[in-house]
Amino acid sequence: MQSSLRSVVVVGGGLAGLSTCSALRAFGFAEELVLLAAEPHLPYDRPPLSKEVLTGALSPAGVELRPEQWYADNRVDVRLGTRAVALRAGEGAVETGDGRVVRADAVVLATGGVPRPLPVPGGELARVLRTRDDAEELRAALAPGARLLVVGGGLIGAEVASSAMSLGCEVTVADPDPLPLAGAVGAVVAAHLHAQHPAAGVRVLEAGVTALERRGAAVHARLSANPVAEEVEADVVLAGIGIVPDDGLASAAGADVGAGVLVGPDMRSSIPEILAVGDVARPRGSRGPLARREHWEAAVRTGEAAAAALLGTPAPAPVQPWFWTDRYGVHVEVAGLVPPEAAPVLRGDPASGSFAVFFLEAGRLAAAVSVDRGPEARASRRLVDAAAAVEPATLADESVDLRKLARATRG
Ligand SMILES: Cc1cc2nc3c(=O)[nH]c(=O)nc-3n(C[C@H](O)[C@H](O)[C@H](O)COP(=O)(O)OP(=O)(O)OC[C@H]3O[C@@H](n4cnc5c(N)ncnc54)[C@H](O)[C@@H]3O)c2cc1C
Structure with missing residues (x-):
């Protein structure tokens, strides 16, 4: 020391x-x-x-x-x-x-x-969610039937939309990006996750908010044209833009x-x-x-x-980045960094709701995105940490036990 x-x-x-x-x-x-x-x-x-x-x-x-x-x-x-x-x-x-x-x-x-402030006129009318106090205030505002406009369909925005739906709110998610999170989870999972919103009854607008204005107790939002300019009236606006x-x-x-x-x-x-x-x-x-x-x-x-x-003690062994998100009852884990150019290797059927997507770089596992995959997600993470050399066909084959493969890779 x-x-x-x-x-x-x-x-x-x-x-x-x-x-x-x-x-x-x-x-x-x-x-x-x-x-x-x-x-x-x-x-x-x-x-x-x-x-x-x-x-x-x-x-x-x-x-x-x-x-x-x-x-x-x-x-x-x-x-x-x-x-x-x-x-x-x-x-x-x-x-x-x-x-x-x-x-x-x-x-x-x-x-x-x-939280990044919403950079539009009236942007200060949007709430944010970072602190315990923010969460308590937002919870109090989300009474059943409240109209919530979520600006940004990334991690926090999507989780808030999901939670608000379970509280009986009327939810709209606005994001100009047709596939939020594609950079972090790859296009296949991003499309799957984004489609959860309309399936749960959330209105999705592929547009950015251009202005907010207070009208009585409500907030009036103007959105960019795609294909036509929209206007949304909400009781609560939540900005989740990083x-x-x-x-x-x-x-x-x-x-x-x-x-x-x-x-x-x-x-x-x-x-x-x-x-x-x-x-x-x-x-x-x-x-x-x-x-x-x-x-x-x-x-x-x-x-x-x-x-x-x-x-001056030895640092813990480095591992690959890892995060999770939960929305609409679905648990997602992301291990590693999804390489932008890599072809996805699909394991399982997205239609079943439980599947994983792997990404290899120079024959080695660079990232694994697991959607409701249970304990297998942990094994995928270990394989990513080990940058394991695994054949795409092996990853795609659901009869292969990834937990055994991870144990064998480690040993
Ligand atoms: C709503 C929400 C949901 C999330 N969900 C997930 C998830 O599902 N999965 C996941 O992997 N990650 C998730 N995250 C991200 C994760 O929580 C953060 O990465 C993590 O909290 C970062 O911790 P931190 O200590 O670096 O920063 P923070 O948690 O932001 O803590 C920083 C603290 O420093 C204080 N501070 C700032 N300046 C000063 C100062 N000058 N003097 C004294 N104190 C100061 C701040 O008040 C704050 O309390 C979520 C984050 C949020 C907000």
Whole structure:
């Protein structure tokens, strides 16, 4: 362990910040550890916000990641409602909004991102869903019969549409992209998922919102012409058009940023004592910055990698990106990055509702997208992590047990 490290400040009380604290303690760091959390809540899990919390299956308090006692037991000085306002890298300190200065030999930025504002006139009338408080407010607004317009048919937008349908709302999804998520899951699965909306009774408009206007209690939305300009009146408008990484502290401190804090595999920024993890971190690639990995698994793993780097312990073995989404009762898992040019290898029949699509690059498995595939999805993920060399015909053959294949590949 690096003996000179006497204090670490983690900025951001989300999953990545908690993962960093937890890994630091697990790897043996016994010195001062402060977690600055701008929100008033202990770190909580965001994935249920658009799913179980919105449908009412889980209370908002049920999303807490660790009980209060955990912080005391692990000597994590968690400061709720406390925002870091400046990093004084040269002085080894962080300044907080309440005017205090916290000593920090190293700072781990886990500030996540904020929802991208809808860039149209009246865009501020659209709600967003990022925080526990957003979820509680949205849930209260989604009474049975409420008219909901979802702007953006990506991960969050589709999950909100699905949850709102289960609450008895009247839902419209507007997205100018005919195949949202095609880049992340490939065209076959994207088409399958997008078709769930009309099948569930959601109106889908292939158009972008160009303006929002308040009319009494309702919001009036104008949409781009495709084929004709549409107007939609809604009680609630929800924009799910991505996030903007919260990298302001890093850039003000002089670290390299570019749509996220640019980091190496050890999560260090261009200022070595400032690291970044989770949604705010953007990996440097050999040919320029890679896409940010804005998913749950990456938040956990990058926190662990940062802790290992700070303590000089070996980093956990790298794995391929992985995420999941749930909508209309269907569970989807995506392992690896879908190569844009690769031909899809289909396993199972999409019409049955349970199938997978694999993508190979130079004969090796690069990505697997599993739709309601049960435990087989885990095996597919292991094969992707191993970049297994598997024949397309083997992947397509449902009589081949992928779990056995994954075990054999690992061994
Ligand atoms: C509704 C929703 C559903 C999701 N569903 C899935 C899913 O199904 N599958 C999946 O893989 N991923 C999902 N995700 C993504 C996943 O939850 C995120 O990738 C993960 O939460 C990122 O964690 P983070 O800690 O990097 O950032 P965040 O969770 O955004 O946490 C950052 C925290 O830092 C705080 N902060 C910011 N600036 C400061 C400051 N200056 N000082 C102190 N604190 C600060 C913020 O207030 C925030 O609480 C979902 C996300 C959302 C919002």
